[in-house]
Amino acid sequence: MVLLLGPSGSGKSTLALALNGLIPHGLAVEMDGRVVVRGRDTREMQPGEIAALVGTVFQDPEAQFCTLTVEDEIAFGLENLRTPPAEMGAHIDEALAVVGLNGFRGRRLDRLSGGEKQRLALACILAMRPPIIVLDEPTANLDPLGTREFFAALAPLRGRHILILIEHKLDECAHLADRALVLGPNGSLIADGAPRAVFADHAAALDEFGVWIPQVTEFALSLGLRDHLPLTVAEAAQRFNSPHGLSTKAQGHEDTKKNNPGDLVPSCLGVDRAGIESRSALGISHLSFSYPASPPALRDVSLRIPAGTFAALVGPNGSGKSTLAALAMSLQPPPRGTAHLFERDVRDLSFAEIAGCAGYVFQNPEHQFVADTVADELAYSLRVRRRSPDEITRIVENLLDRFDLAELAAANPFTLSQGQKRRLSVATMLAVGQRLLILDEPTFGQDRRGAARLMALLRDLHRDGATILFITHDMRLVSEHAGTATALAEGRAIFSGPPADLFTRPDILAAARLTLPPMVELAQPRSSVVSPPN
Amino acid sequence: MSLFEFYETASPLHRLNPMAKFLGVVIVMAGATLYFDPFVPATLAAGLILTLWILGRVPLNRLTRWMIPVVGLGLPLAIFNALYYDVSRIAHPTVIGRFGLWLITAEGAWAGAGLGVRVACFIAASMFFVVTTDPTDFALSLIQQAHLPYRFGYGVLVSYRFLPLLRAEFDTIRAAHRVRGVGERAGLRGRLEQLRRYAIPLLAGAIRHSERTALAMDSKAFGAGPGRTYRRNLRVRASDWAFVIGALVFTITVVAMLGRLGLADLQLIPAS
Numbered sequence: 034m035v036l037l038l039g040p041s042g043s044g045k046s047t048l049a050l051a052l053n054g055l056i057p058h059g060l061a062v063e064m065d066g067r068v069v070v071r072g073r074d075t076r077e078m079q080p081g082e083i084a085a086l087v088g089t090v091f092q093d094p095e096a097q098f099c100t101l102t103v104e105d106e107i108a109f110g111l112e113n114l115r116t117p118p119a120e121m122g123a124h125i126d127e128a129l130a131v132v133g134l135n136g137f138r139g140r141r142l143d144r145l146s147g148g149e150k151q152r153l154a155l156a157c158i159l160a161m162r163p164p165i166i167v168l169d170e171p172t173a174n175l176d177p178l179g180t181r182e183f184f185a186a187l188a189p190l191r192g193r194h195i196l197i198l199i200e201h202k203l204d205e206c207a208h209l210a211d212r213a214l215v216l217g218p219n220g221s222l223i224a225d226g227a228p229r230a231v232f233a234d235h236a237a238a239l240d241e242f243g244v245w246i247p248q249v250t251e252f253a254l255s256l257g258l259r260d261h262l263p264l265t266v267a268e269a270a271q272r273f274n275s276p277h278g279l280s281t282k283a284q285g286h287e288d289t290k291k292n293n294p295g296d297l298v299p300s301c302l303g304v305d306r307a308g309i310e311s312r313s314a315l316g317i318s319h320l321s322f323s324y325p326a327s328p329p330a331l332r333d334v335s336l337r338i339p340a341g342t343f344a345a346l347v348g349p350n351g352s353g354k355s356t357l358a359a360l361a362m363s364l365q366p367p368p369r370g371t372a373h374l375f376e377r378d379v380r381d382l383s384f385a386e387i388a389g390c391a392g393y394v395f396q397n398p399e400h401q402f403v404a405d406t407v408a409d410e411l412a413y414s415l416r417v418r419r420r421s422p423d424e425i426t427r428i429v430e431n432l433l434d435r436f437d438l439a440e441l442a443a444a445n446p447f448t449l450s451q452g453q454k455r456r457l458s459v460a461t462m463l464a465v466g467q468r469l470l471i472l473d474e475p476t477f478g479q480d481r482r483g484a485a486r487l488m489a490l491l492r493d494l495h496r497d498g499a500t501i502l503f504i505t506h507d508m509r510l511v512s513e514h515a516g517t518a519t520a521l522a523e524g525r526a527i528f529s530g531p532p533a534d535l536f537t538r539p540d541i542l543a544a545a546r547l548t549l550p551p552m553v554e555l556a557q558p559r560s561s562v563v564s565p566p567n
Numbered sequence: 568m569s570l571f572e573f574y575e576t577a578s579p580l581h582r583l584n585p586m587a588k589f590l591g592v593v594i595v596m597a598g599a600t601l602y603f604d605p606f607v608p609a610t611l612a613a614g615l616i617l618t619l620w621i622l623g624r625v626p627l628n629r630l631t632r633w634m635i636p637v638v639g640l641g642l643p644l645a646i647f648n649a650l651y652y653d654v655s656r657i658a659h660p661t662v663i664g665r666f667g668l669w670l671i672t673a674e675g676a677w678a679g680a681g682l683g684v685r686v687a688c689f690i691a692a693s694m695f696f697v698v699t700t701d702p703t704d705f706a707l708s709l710i711q712q713a714h715l716p717y718r719f720g721y722g723v724l725v726s727y728r729f730l731p732l733l734r735a736e737f738d739t740i741r742a743a744h745r746v747r748g749v750g751e752r753a754g755l756r757g758r759l760e761q762l763r764r765y766a767i768p769l770l771a772g773a774i775r776h777s778e779r780t781a782l783a784m785d786s787k788a789f790g791a792g793p794g795r796t797y798r799r800n801l802r803v804r805a806s807d808w809a810f811v812i813g814a815l816v817f818t819i820t821v822v823a824m825l826g827r828l829g830l831a832d833l834q835l836i837p838a839s
Contacts, residue, residue: 050782059785081791089786095732096776097783099725101703108798110787121798143731161787364742385748393746399768400743414748447771461747 034196034209036228039216040243040480041451045199048216049169051075052197054083070165085114088158092170094150103129103145103153104138110161128160132186147350148179152186165195172202173478176349176506178546180205201480203247204551207232208264218242233259243482248509248551266554273555314340314469314500315361315391316373322360330356332524338502338517340375340468343495345511345532346504348521349546354504357521358471362393374469388414391469392462396477398454402446407438407457410446414464428464436460436490452483459490463499470494472503476510488514508550512536520545570636570690571697578624579806580699585708587807588700591814592692598818599688604832605680608688610821612637615688615695623699633698637690645683649675681832702727708801718790725780733773740768 039045050056057064058080068075070086088110091097100106107125116124129135132152137145145153151171158166168187172180184205190196191209200206207213213231215224217238224235232239232246236254239246246254249269250262263269315338322331331353338344346354360367363379372379374391395401404410411429420428433439436456441449446457455475462470475491476484488510495501505511511518511532518535520528522544528535535541536553549557580588595615599608616634619625652675654660661673702724710720744764784790825831 053786055782055785059782079791080785081788084786084788084791087786089783091779091783093776093779096779099721099728099780099784099789101724101728105703105798109784109789112795112797113788113791115792115794115796118796118798118800142728157787359742362746364745384745388746388748393743395739395743395746397739397772399771400740401747402768403744403747403749403764417748447767465748 034191034198034211036203036207036210036213037197037199037216038203038213038239038244040218041478041483043216043218043242044220045216046169047220049089049167049197049199052165052167053087053089054078054080058083081113084110084163085161086163087165087167088161088163090151090154090158090166090168090171092173094147094154094174097154098142098150101142103134103140103142106142106153107157107160110157114161124160124162128156131159131190132156133182146179148175148182151175151179151183155183155186159190163194165197166190167197167199169199170201171198172200172205174350176546177508177548178543179349181548184209201245203245204249204265207247207250208268215239215244228264229262232264233262243480243485245481249555252552252555266551269551269555312340312376313337313373314342314375315502316376317357317361318371318373320357320360320367320371322356322365322367324356329524331360334521334524334526336519336526336529338500340500341495341498342500342502343491343514343516344500344502345515345518346502346521347506347508347511347518347545347547352521352545353524354521355473358393358473358502358504361471362391363387364393385418388467389418389465390467391471392467394458394462394470394472394475396473398458399447401458401461405445406443407446407449408433408442410457410461411464414461418465432460432464437486451478452480452486455479455483455487456490459487463494468498469500469502472501474505475503476505476507484510508547509552512550512553520547522546571633571694573701574623574625574629574698575701576624578622578699580619580623581701582806583699583810584712584801584803584807585696585700585705586712587803587810588696591811592696594811594814595818596689596692598822599685599692601833601835602822602831603678603681603685603834604825604830605677605684606825606830607822607832608681608685610825611818612684612688612691614817614821615691619695619698623695625698633694637687637694640690641683641687643683644686645679647679648682649679652676652678704801707797707799711797711801712803717795721784721789725777725784729773729776729780732776733769736772737765737769740765 037045037048047056050060051064051068052070054068054070054075056062057076064076070078070083075083098106100109104125107128108121111121111124125138126135129137132155134149134152134156137149137153142150142153151174155166155168155171172183175183180202187196187198187206188209198206198210207228210228213224213226213228214222215231215235215238217223223238224231226234232250232254236259247264249266250264253262253269253272258272261272263272315336317334317336320331320334321329323329334353334357336357346357348354356365359365361372361374361379363372363382363384366380369380370378374382374387379387402410404413408429411432412425415425415428430439433442436459438453438457438460441453446454449457459470459472459475470491472491475487479487491501491503492514503510503515515532517530518528518532519526520535520541527544528538528541535547536549542548592615595611599611602608616630620627620630649671650666650669652672654670654672654675657672657674660670660675663671663673663676665671706720706724709715709723710717749761749764822831822833826833
C-alpha cells in the first residue's frame with residue numbers, strides 16, 4: 034500500500050486520474066511524460082484495458098454510482114468488462130463479503146449510510162478484480178467509526194492488490210502503508226520512502242506545507258524524537274514506555290476571559306454587550322421535529338449553550354445535527370417555545386433579526402456566495418441593512434484584513450481556493466456583528482494548514498466573546514478546541530458536557546459512532562486501547 | 568415538486584416489459600388526442616386509473632393523492648379555455664351566462680372541457696407508466712428492446728439518481744442565502760435576480776457532480792468497448808403482447824361505443 038500525501042491543490046487527485054488513464058483518455062487535458070502500468074504506457078492502451086488493471090474509489094459517495102441498487106451497481110463494472118451474466122452473482126457476493134456487506138445485495142442505494150456506500154464503492158472495484166486500486170480520500174464524508182470500518186475492510190486487501198491511497202485521516206491508516214509519496218504545493222514530488230522515514234526526515238517540509246500526519250507522530254516529533262517514530266497509539270504507548278501512557282490530559286480550552294474585546298459590532302437584538310454575555314446564546318428545550326413523511330429527525334432534544342462557549346456538536350450522519358442547526362436558525366420553523374436565541378423565541382424574531390445575531394456557515398461555502406467579488410460578498414448583508422457607506426468600507430476592510438483576504442478583494446468568490454472560500458464564508462457571517470456562529474464541518478476538505486488557520490480564527494473570535502458551535506466528525510478538533518460537546522444519535526441528545534467526560538463514556542461513543550482522538554487514547558490506561566486494524 | 572414516483576410492489580403491471588407498457592399507454596393517448604369531446608378522454612383516463620388500481624395494486628390513498636396533479640392541471644386549463652373562447656368564429660353562440668367581463672358560451676364550455684379532460688388524460692397516462700415502472704427496468708428496456716445506445720439508457724438512469732440530489736442542493740442553497748439576509752423577493756425583477764443568484768451555485772454544483780459521476784463511470788470501463796453484457800435481460804413475453812392488444816381493443820371499444828351514442832367528436836385536422 035502506497036500513501037499519496039500533499040496539501041490541497043498539490044495535484045494528488047490529478048495524479049490519481051493519470052494513474053487510471055482518465056488522463057489523457059477521459060479528460061481533454063495536456064499530459065507530458067508517461068504513465069506506465071504493468072510495463073505498458075497508458076497512452077497506448079485502450080481505456081477499457083486500463084480500467085481492468087486500475088480501479089478507483091472516489092471521495093463523494095453520492096457521485097460515483099449510476100444505478101439504484103447494490104447488485105446493479107456492482108454488476109455495472111462487470112457488464113462493462115463483458116463478464117458473462119452467469120458469473121456475476123459469484124463476483125458480487127464475494128466482493129460484498131470482503132467489505133462486510135453480506136446480505137446487502139438487493140438493497141436500494143438511497144437506503145445506505147455514507148459508510149456503507151463507500152464500502153460498496155470499494156466492493157464495486159473489487160468485483161472487477163483489478164491488480165491496482167486507487168482510493169482518492171475515500172473516508173472524507175464518513176463518521177469516525179465509518180472511517181475505522183472502511184480501513185478495516187481495506188487492510189486485508191494489502192498483498193492481494195496494490196493500493197494507492199490519498200487520505201487526510203492518517204491516524205487510522207498510516208501504519209498500513211509500506212511507502213509514502215509526498216507532493217509539494219507546486220505538484221512536484223518532495224519525498225518518497227517508508228512512512229516512518231518520510232515523517233521523520235521531512236518533518237519541517239510537511240509542517241510547512243500543511244500535510245496531515247498521524248497525531249501521535251506529530252506529538253513525538255514535537256518532543257524532538259526522530260528515530261522509531263510511532264504511527265499508531267499502540268506504538269506510541271510502547272515508545273513512551275509508560276504503563277499509563279503519558280500524562281497528557283484531554284483538555285477543552287474553555288477561555289472564559291474576555292479581556293480583548295473585538296471591534297465587531299457590540300450589540301444584537303437591542304441588548305448591549307454585557308447583557309448578551311450573561312445570556313444563553315442558544316437554548317433548545319424539548320424539541321422534537323420530523324420532516325414530512327419521515328421518521329422523527331429530532332426527539333425531545335434539550336440543550337443550552339451559554340454565551341461565550343466554544344461548543345461542538347457530534348454524531349453520525351443523519352443523527353439530526355444539521356436539522357438542529359437549521360431549526361435554531363429558524364430555516365425550518367421549530368415549534369413555538371422550543372428554540373431560543375439569546376433567550377428570545379426564534380418564532381418571535383424576524384429573519385433579519387435572527388441573521389443579525391447568529392451566523393450559519395454551511396458545509397459548502399459556495400452555497401452562500403451571492404456577489405461577484407470578495408469585497409461585495411462581505412458588504413452584501415451590510416448593504417441589505419442600509420448601513421452607511423463609510424461604515425461598510427470600514428467593516429469590509431477590517432474583515433478582509435482579519436481573514437487574510439485583502440489581496441483577493443476584487444476576485445470572484447468562486448475562483449478562490451478551498452481554504453480561501455472557507456475563510457470568506459466565515460467572514461461573511463460576521464459582517465453585521467453576529468454573536469453566535471454555527472459552523473457545519475468547517476474544516477471539511479482543508480489541509481492541515483488551512484484547518485489550523487481557520488481554527489485559530491475561531492479561537493480569536495471566541496476570545497472576543499463570540500459563541501461558537503461547530504458540527505464535526507473530527508474528534509481531534511473536539512478535544513483540542515471545544516469547551517463542551519453535545520452528541521446526537523438517532524435524533525436524541527445522548528450527551529452534553531465537557532469533551533473530557535465524553536471520552537470516558539465508551540457507551541456514548543459507540544452509540545454516536547465516535548472514536549477517541551489518538552492523543553486521548555494514548556493518555557488512557559493501556560488495557561482500554563483498541564488497536565486499529567493491522 | 569416531484570409529481571409521481573415509482574411505487575415499488577409486485578403486480579401484473581409492474582412485471583410488464585416497460586416498452587410494451589409504453590406502447591400500450593401511447594395507444595390510449597393517441598385515442599385521446601384524436602377526439603375533441605370530453606367523453607372519450609374521460610373514459611380512457613378512467614380506464615387507465617381503474618387498471619392502475621386493480622392490476623397495478625397501487626393503494627387507493629396514494630392514487631387519490633396522485634389525482635391532485637391530474638385534476639389540478641386539467642381543471643384550470645378547462646376554465647381558462649372556456650372563458651377565453653373565441654366567440655367571433657361562431658355566427659350564433661349559445662350564451663349560457665356572464666361572469667364579470669367574460670361571456671360564457673356553450674361552445675366555449677364544450678371546447679374547454681374537451682381540452683381540460685384531454686390534458687388530464689395525458690397526465691393520468693404518464694402517471695400510469697411512471698408509478699408502475701422501475702427506472703432500472705425502463706433504462707434496460709430502452710437499451711434491450713428499443714435498441715437505443717446503452718450510453719443513452721444509462722444517461723436516463725443517472726439523471727433519475729441526480730434529480731433528488733439536485734432538489735436537496737436547491738433547498739440548501741435557498742437556506743444558505745436566507746442566512747446571508749437575502750430575502751425571498753416578490754415581483755418579476757426580484758424573482759429573476761433571485762433565480763440568477765441560485766443558478767450559479769446550483770449549476771456549479773451540478774456540473775461538478777456530473778463530472779464526478781462521469782469520471783467514476785469511465786473508470787469502471789463504461790463505454791470502453793463496442794458492447795457490454797447485462798446481468799439481467801428483459802424479455803418480451805405473451806403478457807406484454809396481451810397488454811398492448813388489450814390497450815388497443817379498449818381504446819377502439821371506447822371510441823366506437825361513444826361514437827354510436829353520438830358523444831365522440833373525431834377531428835383528424837383540428838378546427839382551430
